[in-house]
Amino acid sequence: MTGEMIAVDWGTTNRRAYLIDAEGKVLQTERDGMGLLAVPPGGFADQIAEIRAKMGDLPVLLAGMVGSAKGWVNVPYLSCPAGLADLGGALHWVEPGRTAIVPGLCDPAGDVMRGEEVQLLGAVAAGLVPGDALLCQPGTHCKWARMAGGRVESFATAMTGEIFALLKNHSLLADFLGGEVGDDEAFRAGVRDGLTGRLTTRLFRVRAAALLGQRSIEDSASYTSGLMIGHDVGGEGLREGDPVHILADPHLGRLYASAVHIAGGQPILIDSHAAFVAGIFRLWKASQI
Amino acid sequence: MTGEMIAVDWGTTNRRAYLIDAEGKVLQTERDGMGLLAVPPGGFADQIAEIRAKMGDLPVLLAGMVGSAKGWVNVPYLSCPAGLADLGGALHWVEPGRTAIVPGLCDPAGDVMRGEEVQLLGAVAAGLVPGDALLCQPGTHCKWARMAGGRVESFATAMTGEIFALLKNHSLLADFLGGEVGDDEAFRAGVRDGLTGRLTTRLFRVRAAALLGQRSIEDSASYTSGLMIGHDVGGEGLREGDPVHILADPHLGRLYASAVHIAGGQPILIDSHAAFVAGIFRLWKASQI
Numbered sequence: 206m207t208g209e210m211i212a213v214d215w216g217t218t219n220r221r222a223y224l225i226d227a228e229g230k231v232l233q234t235e236r237d238g239m240g241l242l243a244v245p246p247g248g249f250a251d252q253i254a255e256i257r258a259k260m261g262d263l264p265v266l267l268a269g270m271v272g273s274a275k276g277w278v279n280v281p282y283l284s285c286p287a288g289l290a291d292l293g294g295a296l297h298w299v300e301p302g303r304t305a306i307v308p309g310l311c312d313p314a315g316d317v318m319r320g321e322e323v324q325l326l327g328a329v330a331a332g333l334v335p336g337d338a339l340l341c342q343p344g345t346h347c348k349w350a351r352m353a354g355g356r357v358e359s360f361a362t363a364m365t366g367e368i369f370a371l372l373k374n375h376s377l378l379a380d381f382l383g384g385e386v387g388d389d390e391a392f393r394a395g396v397r398d399g400l401t402g403r404l405t406t407r408l409f410r411v412r413a414a415a416l417l418g419q420r421s422i423e424d425s426a427s428y429t430s431g432l433m434i435g436h437d438v439g440g441e442g443l444r445e446g447d448p449v450h451i452l453a454d455p456h457l458g459r460l461y462a463s464a465v466h467i468a469g470g471q472p473i474l475i476d477s478h479a480a481f482v483a484g485i486f487r488l489w490k491a492s493q494i
Numbered sequence: 495m496t497g498e499m500i501a502v503d504w505g506t507t508n509r510r511a512y513l514i515d516a517e518g519k520v521l522q523t524e525r526d527g528m529g530l531l532a533v534p535p536g537g538f539a540d541q542i543a544e545i546r547a548k549m550g551d552l553p554v555l556l557a558g559m560v561g562s563a564k565g566w567v568n569v570p571y572l573s574c575p576a577g578l579a580d581l582g583g584a585l586h587w588v589e590p591g592r593t594a595i596v597p598g599l600c601d602p603a604g605d606v607m608r609g610e611e612v613q614l615l616g617a618v619a620a621g622l623v624p625g626d627a628l629l630c631q632p633g634t635h636c637k638w639a640r641m642a643g644g645r646v647e648s649f650a651t652a653m654t655g656e657i658f659a660l661l662k663n664h665s666l667l668a669d670f671l672g673g674e675v676g677d678d679e680a681f682r683a684g685v686r687d688g689l690t691g692r693l694t695t696r697l698f699r700v701r702a703a704a705l706l707g708q709r710s711i712e713d714s715a716s717y718t719s720g721l722m723i724g725h726d727v728g729g730e731g732l733r734e735g736d737p738v739h740i741l742a743d744p745h746l747g748r749l750y751a752s753a754v755h756i757a758g759g760q761p762i763l764i765d766s767h768a769a770f771v772a773g774i775f776r777l778w779k780a781s782q783i
Contacts, residue, residue, distance in 0.1 A: 274705075282706075311702070311706055314699075315699045315702050315703045315706060315708055316695075316698070316699055316702050317702045317705055317706065346698060347694075361692070361695045362695060362698040362699070362702070363692055363694035363695045363698060364665075364666075364694045364695075364697050364698045365694050367665060367666060368657075368660075368665075368694060368697075371657075371660045371661075371664055371665055372660075374664070375660055375663070375664050376653075376656060376657075376660055377653075377656060402729065403650070403652055403725065403726065403728070403729025404693050404694075404725070405636075405652035405653045405654050405657060405693075405722075405725060405726060405729075406605075406650045406651060406652045406653075406729060408653050408657075409605070409635060409651040409652060409653045410603075410604045410605055410651070413600070413604050413605050413606045413651070414604045416563075416606055417571075417600055417604060417606065419604055433694075436692065436693070436694060437692065437694060439692070440691065440692025440694075440695060
């Protein structure tokens with residue numbers, strides 16, 4: 206079996222490269238910390254040469270923050286609604302036929318994404334989720350995308366993971382957030398409290414509850430993660446039984462699934478790497494016609 | 495005119511000492527950066543001696559974080575509802591008849607305050623606000639207190655100022671928050687957006703709007719302050735015309751007044767220093783009976 210193309214999901218801090226064969230099957234995966242921040246100025250072409258040296262002298266499609274102002278080339282956003290055909294028609298060829306960057310999407314309501322669009326559209330194209338669906342991509346900046354007719358209709362980002370990290374590293378709560386986060390009773394209590402109400406008060410009370418002996422410091426990190434994810438899920442206004450397709454790693458996926466369940470929704474976990482590969486391989490195939 | 499007592503509002507980073515005469519009038523005020531963090535271990539008694547050397551060898555009443563685990567003595571919280579008589583009966587005398595610390599309050603719903611209670615109860619005692627009222631004390635940790643029959647019935651704290659500072663100093667938004675904050679059109683747009691909806695999405699979109707050319711970077715700090723204060727005020731669920739008594743410095747007071755007005759409430763600005771002095775002087779008088 207030989208590779209047909211190389212796909213790279215290139216973010217700010219991490220990078221994942223896939224060698225893919227003519228049937229769209231992954232032959233090899235390389236994951237490293239060579240995100241944008243680790244690439245020296247003018248160093249992107251060398252990085253691509255290194256990837257080809259490892260995986261083969263093949264065409265390369267790149268997605269993610271590599272296409273931002275802080276990346277290799279600042280590729281303009283495509284505006285929603287947008288589907289795979291729109292993305293395919295707007296690839297930015299750094300070297301014609303050899304190396305291209307997938308554009309990100311913007312929502313006219315004032316939101317942006319780079320990289321997630323390939324997962325979203327790949328999940329639908331591969332039949333992992335229906336063409337009309339609500340998808341959630343948890344992380345530093347959690348994306349909530351509404352798909353309609355197989356295209357990204359609209360989306361919203363929540364700074365859930367980033368704010369949790371700020372609280373943990375720099376806030377008055379830092380001394381209280383050293384514990385483990387898991388889908389435990391403290392987490393679920395946090396979700397219930399976070400679904401409604403003033404987030405900034407819920408957060409202050411994490412410390413107050415510990416001072417007053419109402420909650421142990423050990424439970425505070427899990428509870429606070431629940432608050433943040435509850436606030437995130439609560440913003441979607443789910444109705445009873447609404448399906449939510451979650452594209453995430455197993456740990457975060459389990460936490461969001463628990464929160465969606467508490468909010469009355471129906472969580473469905475989807476393999477985000479399979480979705481990415483399905484999306485970028487279809488973009489590659491379409492570019493060959 | 496001679497002083498009768500010294501009152502100290504002693505916080506984590508700042509300290510304010512007042513020399514007060516037998517009628518409750520302030521004869522002298524000293525403000526400095528000798529908050530708890532600046533006092534060496536075991537150094538509180540020396541600090542009090544220095545204050546007496548400046549203002550006179552008089553009884554001293556202390557309020558604020560000086561009564562916390564990180565202060566001089568960890569004085570237990572009094573539980574709400576609580577009034578001046580309750581506080582007066584629970585003064586912690588470090589040196590009988592000479593030096594006392596006012597206890598803080600806790601709300602059984604899981605909230606705490608130290609120092610603000612003197613302002614709240616002083617404002618009512620001095621007739622600056624009615625005995626049944628909603629009071630707001632903006633700041634790093636904004637307090638919202640419901641007064642009933644002249645006592646603090648319940649209260650909630652919002653980490654509004656602290657989270658704004660975290661965003662400005664440590665977040666992905668830091669590059670966008672260098673501008674001035676004022677009660678301008680951007681601030682008011684932020685308030686309107688912040689009153690409802692998912693705060694974490696509103697915040698992410700600050701950066702997105704700048705990237706998409708929808709809002710200038712210069713306006714982003716004012717807009718983001720508006721978002722945070724809007725989220726804060728929105729959590730109170732004000733009805734049309736509800737009075738909100740705001741105890742704050744003029745800058746923050748003006749911002750909160752604007753936000754309360756946008757939310758349909760009726761803002762009333764109160765002199766927070768006068769409220770503190772009125773409260774602590776009454777506590778002193780009551781302790782002399």
